[in-house]
Amino acid sequence: MADPSQEVAFQTAGYEGEPPEVMGRNINVGVRLLSAAMVSFFGAFLFAYVYLKERDQEAVWRPAAVKVPIGTGVAVLACVVVSALLSAVAVEALRRRGEAAWRAPTMISLLLIYAALGVQCYQWATLPFGPGSGPYASVFVTWTGFYGGVALLSVIYWIQTMLAGSIRHREVPPGPVVSTAGQPGGEGALSARLGVEARSFAFYWYFLAGVQVVTFLLLYIVA
Amino acid sequence: MSAAAIPAAGPVREPWWRGLGRFNVFTGIVLGIVGYVIGALVIGHVLSKGIPAMEETDQNDVEFVCGLLLGIIGFLVGMGFMNYPIARLSGAAPTLREKEEHGIARYFTLCTDHKVVGIQYLWGTLFFFLIAGLNAMLIRTQLLYPTEHFWSADNYITLVGLHGTMMMMMTTSMVLGPFGNYFVPVLIGAKRMAFPRIEALSFWLVPVAGIVLLSAVGAKGFPTGWTGYANLSVQAKLGMDCYLISFALIGISMALVGFNMLVTVYTMRAPGMTWTRLPIFVWAVIATAFLQLLAAPVLIAAMSLVLMDRVVGTTFFMPFSGGSPFLYENLFWFFGHPEVYILALPGFGLVLEILPVFTRKPLWGYRLAVAGLLGVALLSFFVWQHHLFVSGINPDLRPFFMFTTELISIPTAIVFLNAMGTLWGGKIRFTVPMLFALAFFFNFFIGGASGVFLSDAPSDVSTHGTFFVMAHFHYTIMGGLVFAFFGGLFYWFPKMFGVHLNERLGKLQFWFFFVFFNLTFFPLFAVGMLGQPRRVSAYAPSLQWLNDWVTASAYVLGFSFVIFVVNVFYSCFWQRRKPEPNPWHSKGIEWQLPTPIPVDNFARVPVINASPYEYGVPDAPLVANLNPTHAEVVTAGG
Numbered sequence: 112m113a114d115p116s117q118e119v120a121f122q123t124a125g126y127e128g129e130p131p132e133v134m135g136r137n138i139n140v141g142v143r144l145l146s147a148a149m150v151s152f153f154g155a156f157l158f159a160y161v162y163l164k165e166r167d168q169e170a171v172w173r174p175a176a177v178k179v180p181i182g183t184g185v186a187v188l189a190c191v192v193v194s195a196l197l198s199a200v201a202v203e204a205l206r207r208r209g210e211a212a213w214r215a216p217t218m219i220s221l222l223l224i225y226a227a228l229g230v231q232c233y234q235w236a237t238l239p240f241g242p243g244s245g246p247y248a249s250v251f252v253t254w255t256g257f258y259g260g261v262a263l264l265s266v267i268y269w270i271q272t273m274l275a276g277s278i279r280h281r282e283v284p285p286g287p288v289v290s291t292a293g294q295p296g297g298e299g300a301l302s303a304r305l306g307v308e309a310r311s312f313a314f315y316w317y318f319l320a321g322v323q324v325v326t327f328l329l330l331y332i333v334a
Numbered sequence: 335m336s337a338a339a340i341p342a343a344g345p346v347r348e349p350w351w352r353g354l355g356r357f358n359v360f361t362g363i364v365l366g367i368v369g370y371v372i373g374a375l376v377i378g379h380v381l382s383k384g385i386p387a388m389e390e391t392d393q394n395d396v397e398f399v400c401g402l403l404l405g406i407i408g409f410l411v412g413m414g415f416m417n418y419p420i421a422r423l424s425g426a427a428p429t430l431r432e433k434e435e436h437g438i439a440r441y442f443t444l445c446t447d448h449k450v451v452g453i454q455y456l457w458g459t460l461f462f463f464l465i466a467g468l469n470a471m472l473i474r475t476q477l478l479y480p481t482e483h484f485w486s487a488d489n490y491i492t493l494v495g496l497h498g499t500m501m502m503m504m505t506t507s508m509v510l511g512p513f514g515n516y517f518v519p520v521l522i523g524a525k526r527m528a529f530p531r532i533e534a535l536s537f538w539l540v541p542v543a544g545i546v547l548l549s550a551v552g553a554k555g556f557p558t559g560w561t562g563y564a565n566l567s568v569q570a571k572l573g574m575d576c577y578l579i580s581f582a583l584i585g586i587s588m589a590l591v592g593f594n595m596l597v598t599v600y601t602m603r604a605p606g607m608t609w610t611r612l613p614i615f616v617w618a619v620i621a622t623a624f625l626q627l628l629a630a631p632v633l634i635a636a637m638s639l640v641l642m643d644r645v646v647g648t649t650f651f652m653p654f655s656g657g658s659p660f661l662y663e664n665l666f667w668f669f670g671h672p673e674v675y676i677l678a679l680p681g682f683g684l685v686l687e688i689l690p691v692f693t694r695k696p697l698w699g700y701r702l703a704v705a706g707l708l709g710v711a712l713l714s715f716f717v718w719q720h721h722l723f724v725s726g727i728n729p730d731l732r733p734f735f736m737f738t739t740e741l742i743s744i745p746t747a748i749v750f751l752n753a754m755g756t757l758w759g760g761k762i763r764f765t766v767p768m769l770f771a772l773a774f775f776f777n778f779f780i781g782g783a784s785g786v787f788l789s790d791a792p793s794d795v796s797t798h799g800t801f802f803v804m805a806h807f808h809y810t811i812m813g814g815l816v817f818a819f820f821g822g823l824f825y826w827f828p829k830m831f832g833v834h835l836n837e838r839l840g841k842l843q844f845w846f847f848f849v850f851f852n853l854t855f856f857p858l859f860a861v862g863m864l865g866q867p868r869r870v871s872a873y874a875p876s877l878q879w880l881n882d883w884v885t886a887s888a889y890v891l892g893f894s895f896v897i898f899v900v901n902v903f904y905s906c907f908w909q910r911r912k913p914e915p916n917p918w919h920s921k922g923i924e925w926q927l928p929t930p931i932p933v934d935n936f937a938r939v940p941v942i943n944a945s946p947y948e949y950g951v952p953d954a955p956l957v958a959n960l961n962p963t964h965a966e967v968v969t970a971g972g
Contacts, residue, residue: 152631155635249643253639
């Protein structure tokens with residue numbers, strides 16, 4: 112059973128005596144900086160892709176035997192994009208109808224991420240080529256590997272913590288409702304903690320879904 | 335009996351050994367060892383089955399890397415870094431602080447007090463700095479003779495690699511780690527860093543990286559120097575894995591520091607702390623943090639790609655399979671050149687912070703200095719290809735990168751101009767911090783001027799890969815950053831530890847350090863011009879007298895650090911001179927606070943009234959109002 116004092120802290124959305132806006136601003140700014148760092152990180156893979164493809168003087172970039180697994184690629188992309196769109200639906204539901212309405216689309220969004228990860232693992236297990244089958248194969252395995260291992264797992268962790276907190280504290284009566292990220296409260300104001308976190312999460316997830324779209328275009332279509 | 339007379343119940347003291355079972359560095363080491371064993375002998379063994387390259391040779395990279403990775407995870411689990419994330423996964427409420435130890439034990443645990451993290455950084459980086467310095471002494475000992483005497487060529491190159499990598503890894507944190515973590519929240523009027531657990535994690539990754547790197551000695555070393563060039567790195571022995579993992583860990587730590595600093599400064603400034611009132615040191619931290627945030631992920635990616643080539647069998651850098659070693663050079667230097675400024679910019683900020691205090695004048699051209707710092711940071715992303723001038727770069731690209739490299743001297747010169755303008759007509763006090771700050775500019779000028787020869791493709795062709803390059807970067811990094819570090823340390827030591835370091839010993843250390851630094855590294859320009867290559871233990875006999883001179887000077891340079899250690903012990907344990915509350919008569923906000931600074935820094939969030947550089951300005955108000963009324967907070971924009 113949760114500690115009652117923690118419940119109060121949770122509901123008032125203040126972090127140890129600080130106004131809730133402080134943590135809200137931190138998460139908002141932090142998620143944008145995190146996305147910038149991710150651009151640099153995946154930018155290195157993009158550079159490797161372009162560099163090795165353009166320098167391919169001996170035509171070993173993608174030998175004929177290296178078939179692009181387009182079917183599973185489309186499945187991963189679909190799961191990621193739909194999940195990201197659902198996180199937007201969830202934020203809107205939270206804004207209009209409250210926390211309970213936010214949970215259902217968020218859970219479906221989480222399941223879709225798990226599905227994307229599952230399909231990705233299946234793809235790796237059934238790949239018709241190995242990591243050493245040329246530069247394309249190397250970039251493919253590494254890029255999808257880090258996308259699954261860094262991007263998808265970080266999203267799963269974040270969404271699960273929000274859901275777990277929301278479910279565990281669902282019986283607690285609503286506390287003071289405050290503005291999000293310094294915006295004046297009013298119609299559709301969110302609970303500070305979940306509102307800020309859900310919006311920041313949605314931003315991060317749109318961004319990573321964008322990365323997945325670029326990944327798909329380069330690794331599966333342009334190849 | 336009055337209530338006041340009742341003795342307060344103090345904390346019950348437990349036997350010391352009970353603490354060993356908690357989440358702390360001891361538990362971390364135990365779980366780290368367990369993790370290594372499970373990773374190497376179980377997981378790695380299973381994963382490497384059926385891979386001929388692993389099974390049929392004496393080098394099983396899969397086992398070794400699995401062991402290292404699981405060992406690192408085990409250490410972090412033992413330190414308690416997984417407790418909060420797991421609690422959050424089960425729906426626990428968010429919190430800012432861990433339940434923390436008191437006294438000296440908190441320095442060996444996950445501590446979310448930014449001042450403790452600053453002190454952890456200080457001693458942690460100094461420890462590894464000492465080891466890397468001893469490596470330098472061993473290198474110089476070898477170079478007493480023009481042929482192999484003390485170490486084999488293999489061992490020599492491993493020593494060079496260990497020295498270079500460890501210095502680059504540790505000096506990255508040398509200013510931002512101790513002074514950034516300790517003072518940035520205080521200087522902006524905040525009670526904490528934005529993400530205290532991330533701050534703690536960024537520190538604890540540093541000693542882990544240091545230990546992993548040192549373990550390369552037991553894994554047959556690595557032959558690449560600090561740059562880790564492929565495809566030599568792909569073919570090297572197990573020690574290379576230590577280099578790759580440790581450098582990647584430092585990359586993660588750097589990115590986390592940059593991330594945390596930027597969020598903190600952006601969101602947690604006190605009311606009235608406008609951008610134009612930020613201390614210049616904080617601006618330098620901002621510029622550095624941007625570089626760390628954007629450049630370090632490329633380093634992590636580069637290290638990962640080499641690791642993939644070694645462990646998984648990808649072909650990024652193997653030319654016969656369509657890969658390219660130039661890919662590594664590009665990725666590495668896209669990080670590597672900003673890294674130079676990650677080292678230099680905090681030093682600039684630190685000395686510009688010190689100068690006004692000891693000239694009793696406002697910082698000359700504050701906004702220009704900010705522009706200079708940000709200009710250096712921005713341009714540093716556009717110069718990396720000058721490291722590839724002799725590697726086969728497209729000749730048509732050379733003029734562009736020559737131009738951008740030389741362009742960066744303009745914002746750098748602006749910072750020099752700020753310093754000279756501040757000194758001009760000032761009432762200079764030649765204290766120890768001031769001496770170090772002045773020496774910074776002398777050394778960095780030589781480093782910067784010699785850099786022009788390396789930025790010009792024609793002269794770079796003859797100096798690249800020689801001791802000339804080595805002299806150049808030691809003048810910028812050691813002559814710049816390390817001098818700034820000692821300036822900052824002498825300046826802030828009374829605030830951090832409540833002890834004033836002995837001035838006489840400090841000056842003795844400074845003069846030994848300054849004179850023998852120059853006697854060590856200036857002749858290396860000549861050695862390089864005469865053609866002695868880096869990373870090679872043998873050289874032309876005609877250069878022996880110059881090398882012997884340098885080695886003898888290097889020993890005395892090393893001795894100057896002994897003076898520092900003696901000074902710390904003498905001042906802390908023998909002299910124990912309590913400093914005045916504001917020994918330098920600084921206007922900085924940190925000197926308005928008591929020593930030691932309380933856990934939350936400020937009883938109430940302060941209101942900032944003025945810039946910290948208004949020296950000589952009649953009726954200048956105190957920088958911060960530490961006990962503001964509600965109306966004052968609202969007026970200041972809080």
